[in-house]
Amino acid sequence: MKKAIPFVLLAALVGGVAWRLLTRPAFRYAGTIEATEVDISPRLTSTIAEAPAVEGQDVKAGDLLVRLSGEDYKIAAAQAESDLARAKRLVASGSMTAEAFDKVRFRHEETALHSKWLSITSPINGVVLDRFHEPGEQVGPSMKLLKLADLSDVWATIYVPQTTLARLKLGMTLEASLPELEGRKIEGTVKHIRDEAEFTPRNVQTREERARLVYAVKVSLPNADRLLKPGMTVEVKLPE
Numbered sequence: 001m002k003k004a005i006p007f008v009l010l011a012a013l014v015g016g017v018a019w020r021l022l023t024r025p026a027f028r029y030a031g032t033i034e035a036t037e038v039d040i041s042p043r044l045t046s047t048i049a050e051a052p053a054v055e056g057q058d059v060k061a062g063d064l065l066v067r068l069s070g071e072d073y074k075i076a077a078a079q080a081e082s083d084l085a086r087a088k089r090l091v092a093s094g095s096m097t098a099e100a101f102d103k104v105r106f107r108h109e110e111t112a113l114h115s116k117w118l119s120i121t122s123p124i125n126g127v128v129l130d131r132f133h134e135p136g137e138q139v140g141p142s143m144k145l146l147k148l149a150d151l152s153d154v155w156a157t158i159y160v161p162q163t164t165l166a167r168l169k170l171g172m173t174l175e176a177s178l179p180e181l182e183g184r185k186i187e188g189t190v191k192h193i194r195d196e197a198e199f200t201p202r203n204v205q206t207r208e209e210r211a212r213l214v215y216a217v218k219v220s221l222p223n224a225d226r227l228l229k230p231g232m233t234v235e236v237k238l239p240e
Contacts, residue, residue, distance in 0.1 A: 005174070011025060014059065014074055015160060018099060026238045028162060028235035028236060028237050029158035029159070029192065029235065029236045029237075029238065030104050030158070030233060030234070030236075031156030031157050031158040031219065031233075031234055031235075031236060032156060032157075032231060032232070032233060033155070033221065033228050033229065033230055033231065033232045033233075033234055034154065034155055034156065034157070034230055034232070035149040035151055035153060035154045035155075035230045036124070036149065036150040036153045037112050037129070037147060037148065037149045037150075037151060037230070038123060038124055038147070038148045038149075038150075038226070039065070039125070039144050039146075039147055039148075039197045040065060040122075040123075040146040040147070040148065040169065041141060041142070041143060041144055041145060042066070042068060042117070042120060042139050042140065042141060042143070042145060043138075043141055043237065044068060044070065044073065044094050044114060044117050044118065045115045045138070045139070045141070046068035046069055046073070046118065046138070046139070046141040047068065047069045047136065047137065047138050047139075048067075048068060048069070048134065048136060048138075048139060048145075049065070049068060049069040049070075049135060049137045050067040050095045050135060051065070051066050051067075051131065051135050051145075052064055052065070052067075053065040053066070053122075053128050053146060053205065054128060054131060055126065055128050055130060055131050056127065056128060056169075057128045057129070058126075058127050059122040059123055059125070059126060059128060059148065060122065061121075061122055061123060061125055062122065062158050063121060063122045063218050064119060064121055065120050065121060065122055065128075065145070065146055066120040066145050066146070067118060067119050068117075068118040068119075068120070068139075069118075069122070070081070070115070070118040072163060073111065073114045073115055073118060074115060074118075074170060074185075076111045076113040076114070077112055077114065077115045078109075079111075080098070080104075080107050080108040080111040080112070080231045081108065081111075082130060083104050083108070084104055084105060086110040087100070087101050087104040087105070094188065097220065099111060100205075107214055119136045120145065123148075124148060124150050124211070125150065125152070126148040126149050126150040126151065126231070127148065127149055127151055127226075128146055128147075128148060129147045129148065129149050129230070130146065131145070131146050131148040132147075133145055133147065145209050149230060150224050150233075151223055151228070151229070152223060152224075153220075153223050154220075154221050154228050154230070155191065155218050155220045156176070156188070156218075156219050156221065156234045156236065157217065157218050157219070158216075158217050158219060158236050159198075159214040159215065159216055159217070160214055160215055160217055160238065161212060161213070161214055161215075162214075162215065163164050164238060165193070165215050167238055167239050168190055168193060168217060168238070168239075169190065170190055170191070170193065171189060171190060172239075173187050173188070173189055173195070174187070174188045174190060174219060174236050174237065174238065174239075175187065175188075175191070175236070175237045176188045176219065176234050176235065176237070177234070177235050177237075178222065178228075178232065178233070178234055178235075179224055179233055179235060180233060181227070186221060186222060187222070188219040188220060188221045188234075188236060189219065189220045190217060190218070190219060190220075191219065191220040192217070192218035192220045193215060193216075193217050193218075194216040194217070196213055197205050197213040197214065198213065198214065198215075198216065199212070199213060199214070219234075221234065
């Protein structure tokens with residue numbers, strides 16, 4: 001009877017190991033959700049008169065984001081308008097050359113364009129992620145006013161070794177999950193597979209993995225409910 005005990009323990013140990021191997025969760029490749037982002041900067045140096053767009057606000061292409069005061073540009077535009085009207089009369093009477101008239105007309109068009117640039121509108125349908133300046137501040141072309149994101153176009157990039165690359169094809173559907181949302185499952189689509197290998201990103205901790213060559217794979221994710229946000233983590237399961 002005593003001899004049977006080691007055998008029972010061995011059988012239990014083997015069974016436990018087999019159970020762990022069979023029930024071990026599949027390896028998943030982690031990536032960070034990204035979106036199409038646009039930085040908004042002024043084309044002129046002026047003071048912010050109005051900034052109706054606030055962080056978290058949905059905007060459509062053409063919506064007013066920022067209005068600059070631009071008093072000097074408005075004065076120049078009014079003067080150019082007056083000069084053009086006068087130049088038209090002089091040309092009609094033969095008192096101004098065509099060359100001189102063209103200079104006045106070009107100046108009018110330039111000041112009109114500057115006046116148009118005082119109203120800064122959204123180039124995309126999206127959401128305001130950040131607002132960097134407030135009304136009353138002076139801004140210039142080198143400064144960012146807002147950051148927008150199109151949350152209808154989100155994706156994550158995962159990095160897979162060459163041995164795994166053969167399993168992937170463009171347009172393939174992959175299972176993805178969101179650890180930050182209790183493992184919620186979504187279906188992603190392979191949109192791009194980089195042709196050139198690169199080193200594993202620096203945020204990988206072990207030296208062995210940092211030295212491994214991998215390929216970047218872009219996985220597009222549906223986001224009709226706007227649940228996915230830039231910076232969230234997503235885990236992607238590859239086909240067996």
